Amino acid sequence: MNGKVSTxxxxxxxxxxxxxxxxxxxxxGRAPTRAVLTSELGVTRATAGAVAxxxxxxxxxxxxxxxxxxxxxxxxxxxxxxxxxxxxxxxxAQVHADGFRAALVGLGGRLVATAPGCxxxxxxxxxxxxxxxxxxxxxxxxxxxxxxxxxxxxxxAVAEPEGTALNPLxxxxxxxxxxxxxxxxCVREAGIPxxxxxxxxxNLAALAEHRHGAGRGAQHLLCVATGHRGVGGALVLDGxxxxxxxxLALEVGHLTVNPEGRPCHCGGRGCLDVETDPLxxxxxxxxxxxxxxxxxxxxxxxxxxxxxxxxxxGAAEELIDRLGLGLAGLVNILNPDRIILGGLHRALLDADPxxxxxxxxxxxxxxxxxxxxxxxCTLDHNSLVGAAELAWQPVLDDPLxxxx
Amino acid sequence: MNGKVSTxxxxxxxxxxxxxxxxxxxxxGRAPTRAVLTSELGVTRATAGAVAxxxxxxxxxxxxxxxxxxxxxxxxxxxxxxxxxxxxxxxxAQVHADGFRAALVGLGGRLVATAPGCxxxxxxxxxxxxxxxxxxxxxxxxxxxxxxxxxxxxxxAVAEPEGTALNPLxxxxxxxxxxxxxxxxCVREAGIPxxxxxxxxxNLAALAEHRHGAGRGAQHLLCVATGHRGVGGALVLDGxxxxxxxxLALEVGHLTVNPEGRPCHCGGRGCLDVETDPLxxxxxxxxxxxxxxxxxxxxxxxxxxxxxxxxxxGAAEELIDRLGLGLAGLVNILNPDRIILGGLHRALLDADPxxxxxxxxxxxxxxxxxxxxxxxCTLDHNSLVGAAELAWQPVLDDPLxxxx
DNA sequence: TGAGTTTGTGCCGCAACTAAACAAACTGCG
DNA sequence: CGCAGTTTGTTTAGTTGCGGCACAAACTCA
Numbered sequence: 001m002n003g004k005v006s007t008x009x010x011x012x013x014x015x016x017x018x019x020x021x022x023x024x025x026x027x028x029g030r031a032p033t034r035a036v037l038t039s040e041l042g043v044t045r046a047t048a049g050a051v052a053x054x055x056x057x058x059x060x061x062x063x064x065x066x067x068x069x070x071x072x073x074x075x076x077x078x079x080x081x082x083x084x085x086x087x088x089x090x091x092x093a094q095v096h097a098d099g100f101r102a103a104l105v106g107l108g109g110r111l112v113a114t115a116p117g118c119x120x121x122x123x124x125x126x127x128x129x130x131x132x133x134x135x136x137x138x139x140x141x142x143x144x145x146x147x148x149x150x151x152x153x154x155x156x157a158v159a160e161p162e163g164t165a166l167n168p169l170x171x172x173x174x175x176x177x178x179x180x181x182x183x184x185x186c187v188r189e190a191g192i193p194x195x196x197x198x199x200x201x202x203n204l205a206a207l208a209e210h211r212h213g214a215g216r217g218a219q220h221l222l223c224v225a226t227g228h229r230g231v232g233g234a235l236v237l238d239g240x241x242x243x244x245x246x247x248l249a250l251e252v253g254h255l256t257v258n259p260e261g262r263p264c265h266c267g268g269r270g271c272l273d274v275e276t277d278p279l280x281x282x283x284x285x286x287x288x289x290x291x292x293x294x295x296x297x298x299x300x301x302x303x304x305x306x307x308x309x310x311x312x313x314g315a316a317e318e319l320i321d322r323l324g325l326g327l328a329g330l331v332n333i334l335n336p337d338r339i340i341l342g343g344l345h346r347a348l349l350d351a352d353p354x355x356x357x358x359x360x361x362x363x364x365x366x367x368x369x370x371x372x373x374x375x376x377c378t379l380d381h382n383s384l385v386g387a388a389e390l391a392w393q394p395v396l397d398d399p400l401x402x403x404x
Numbered sequence: 405m406n407g408k409v410s411t412x413x414x415x416x417x418x419x420x421x422x423x424x425x426x427x428x429x430x431x432x433g434r435a436p437t438r439a440v441l442t443s444e445l446g447v448t449r450a451t452a453g454a455v456a457x458x459x460x461x462x463x464x465x466x467x468x469x470x471x472x473x474x475x476x477x478x479x480x481x482x483x484x485x486x487x488x489x490x491x492x493x494x495x496x497a498q499v500h501a502d503g504f505r506a507a508l509v510g511l512g513g514r515l516v517a518t519a520p521g522c523x524x525x526x527x528x529x530x531x532x533x534x535x536x537x538x539x540x541x542x543x544x545x546x547x548x549x550x551x552x553x554x555x556x557x558x559x560x561a562v563a564e565p566e567g568t569a570l571n572p573l574x575x576x577x578x579x580x581x582x583x584x585x586x587x588x589x590c591v592r593e594a595g596i597p598x599x600x601x602x603x604x605x606x607n608l609a610a611l612a613e614h615r616h617g618a619g620r621g622a623q624h625l626l627c628v629a630t631g632h633r634g635v636g637g638a639l640v641l642d643g644x645x646x647x648x649x650x651x652l653a654l655e656v657g658h659l660t661v662n663p664e665g666r667p668c669h670c671g672g673r674g675c676l677d678v679e680t681d682p683l684x685x686x687x688x689x690x691x692x693x694x695x696x697x698x699x700x701x702x703x704x705x706x707x708x709x710x711x712x713x714x715x716x717x718g719a720a721e722e723l724i725d726r727l728g729l730g731l732a733g734l735v736n737i738l739n740p741d742r743i744i745l746g747g748l749h750r751a752l753l754d755a756d757p758x759x760x761x762x763x764x765x766x767x768x769x770x771x772x773x774x775x776x777x778x779x780x781c782t783l784d785h786n787s788l789v790g791a792a793e794l795a796w797q798p799v800l801d802d803p804l805x806x807x808x
Numbered sequence: 809t810g811a812g813t814t815t816g817t818g819c820c821g822c823a824a825c826t827a828a829a830c831a832a833a834c835t836g837c838g
Numbered sequence: 839c840g841c842a843g844t845t846t847g848t849t850t851a852g853t854t855g856c857g858g859c860a861c862a863a864a865c866t867c868a
Contacts, residue, residue, distance in 0.1 A: 075834060366655075
């Protein structure tokens with residue numbers, strides 16, 4: 001009765017269940033062509049074709065029938081799949097000790113637009129979050145693009161399901177501030193469509209690195225990073241952030257790495273937190289620490305430019321040994337297949353990768369029988385991209401439902 | 405054309421994808437009736453009915469149409485679902501310092517038969533495993549039941565995918581013994597059908613407790629337990645054992661819990677392993693340790709019968725404090741929603757639950773804002789039942805494929 | 809005894825696939 | 839240039855697992 005109409009409609013409404021996995025494959029760059037998509041999904045060519053066509057119809061991806069004579073193998077060249085340039089974006093916001101920043105992030109972790117960012121962070125979370133959301137709204141208006149949701153990265157553990165920031169001490173916010181609720185309210189008031197999410201910055205950095213950076217392909221990815229003060233950790237298991245039962249997992253800052261070390265506010269002494277952060281490095285190198293919001297830069301610059309200096313080198317080696325001890329402890333507990341380091345830890349790895357790898361291998365129980373790769377983070381603005389990943393997640397889980 | 409035949413066949417071949425989840429619900433006791441099964445699966449009554457009928461046709465479960473006037477609510481009583489008594493079984497074997505043991509375990513973690521077990525464990529893994537598998541084969545022959553596979557629990561970390569025992573020191577086996585391969589070979593030679601699996605005993609105990617014991621319903625279950633010597637840990641995430649990327653996760657024995665403690669073979673000092681095991685307890689209580697293979701019993705008996713003794717009580721409190729420190733460290737990293745303790749740790753919890761909970765709450769970062777429940781293991785032979793769970797897993801994942 | 813409630817069952821239809829046959833687009837070789 | 843060989847896209851015809859619905863069955867309660 002309705003041959004042509006039914007054919008078209010069938011194409012559009014097909015592939016519901018494989019839609020999410022397919023989009024994720026394109027999003028993470030693991031499906032550059034339709035042929036690869038077919039094999040990665042484990043479905044027939046017909047199904048993969050229908051799925052790709054539907055994602056294109058939704059305005060999320062682009063299918064290039066004419067790949068312009070690709071290289072290599074024989075046979076008919078496969079259609080090229082890519083993220084659609086003018087497709088929807090996610091709002092991403094980040095607050096840290098040296099300011100805040102707003103951005104629009106498309107599929108594939110592509111930064112579409114960035115607001116310059118502000119350097120003053122006041123003690124009132126509602127004010128700061130309100131300002132950064134205003135920046136976001138402005139970016140979105142100027143771009144004229146569709147928005148799927150918003151994500152915020154904060155330098156604090158975020159307790160779920162309440163969404164409260166438990167230790168935002170380094171940005172002078174009150175402990176227990178309901179950042180999740182504040183952000184969601186601001187987003188709604190600014191007229192930004194879609195759901196709003198909030199997460200810890202290191203967690204979100206790890207998520208971004210797993211999907212678009214140094215963590216790609218890892219099944220059990222451990223990420224450890226410093227900001228200006230303190231140490232954060234994150235674990236990505238099978239592509240999903242592991243935040244524990246209430247969002248507080250991977251608080252790795254209080255592993256003991258130096259029994260004779262300085263006391264820590266947690267009640268112990270020699271914690272990773274106070275033994276391997278930028279302040280600890282500057283103190284160990286006998287330098288005068290500058291203002292809190294530039295400790296990371298100060299320590300990183302010192303490490304890179306004056307590594308010949310005996311005091312600097314000695315401090316670096318001391319921190320590398322302590323960091324290695326902490327990482328070994330985490331390896332024994334989590335058994336990751338890859339470790340990535342950010343902040344000062346990344347700089348320490350760059351300074352002497354062999355020393356760090358040796359310490360980890362020596363102090364982890366099974367280090368001798370196969371050591372874990374330790375790599376630096378590679379993504380710019382990984383927390384920002386990770387915040388956007390939160391907002392993209394519902395679309396990746398079920399594109400049809402999320403864009404309805 | 406074939407109305408009746410097609411109807412019957414449809415019933416039998418229906419519900420393929422929901423079959424596994426449904427069996428798991430019955431297996432873990434979360435679906436006592438068909439009505440509950442319907443809501444837990446989130447499907448229609450028709451689908452749940454077809455699924456239950458197929459599981460019954462496979463000989464796995466029993467559907468009682470006449471529940472004999474159940475209690476409580478109004479409306480038509482639902483059909484009662486239960487594990488079939490004379491259904492298939494899994495072979496379970498366990499090797500530990502004080503002997504080995506064989507059993508048959510049905511669905512629901514029901515011990516169908518147990519071999520008395522032997523108390524001599526030689527240094528040759530092939531010989532020991534061969535003997536225990538012979539016991540298993542005898543049990544299976546005598547029972548006349550169908551077998552879905554076999555599982556072995558060993559007191560050592562088991563590296564995947566090779567299946568080698570990395571630290572079976574307390575049973576005098578050589579490090580790196582290919583226990584997985586040995587077990588699989590023995591099982592095949594003994595004529596036992598189905599696949600063979602090997603795992604660490606604490607991991608398997610945690611799995612069993614999660615499905616049938618104190619860990620039921622936990623989403624992030626942490627289990628810590630002692631044998632006669634040393635400490636083991638396990639984590640069950642969303643119903644699945646988390647063994648890390650190569651099976652070596654949750655080697656929790658080398659967390660530092662006493663900076664001034666005794667040196668450990670790992671290179672550190674004051675490790676959980678040497679500070680909270682039965683030997684440590686006996687030494688702290690100034691008692692003469694007996695033979696290695698009865699340290700757990702000796703320490704447990706001492707703790708239960710002479711808690712009034714000042715030295716015993718002092719030792720217990722010392723160990724509780726150290727254990728609490730270790731657990732707090734794990735809480736900070738893993739953020740579980742429940743902790744269960746086995747071996748001597750279980751006895752320590754029983755001796756003074758408040759003290760242990762207070763230490764964990766005090767030393768975990770977010771302890772004040774909601775502490776983790778800490779419970780004793782409740783299952784007899786939990787490692788044995790857990791070994792059977794390994795063998796049952798393929799059936800739980802896809803009953804049709806596994807029983808074909 | 810009848811109303812109300814909850815559950816089991818049969819039937820229809822459909823969305824989401826697979827399988828198979830065919831068409832299209834490339835490479836490489838003679 | 840033409841043709842075989844290879845790989846991919848497309849179309850068509852099933853297959854199937856499941857939802858929706860209507861109705862029957864089995865209980866409680868008044």
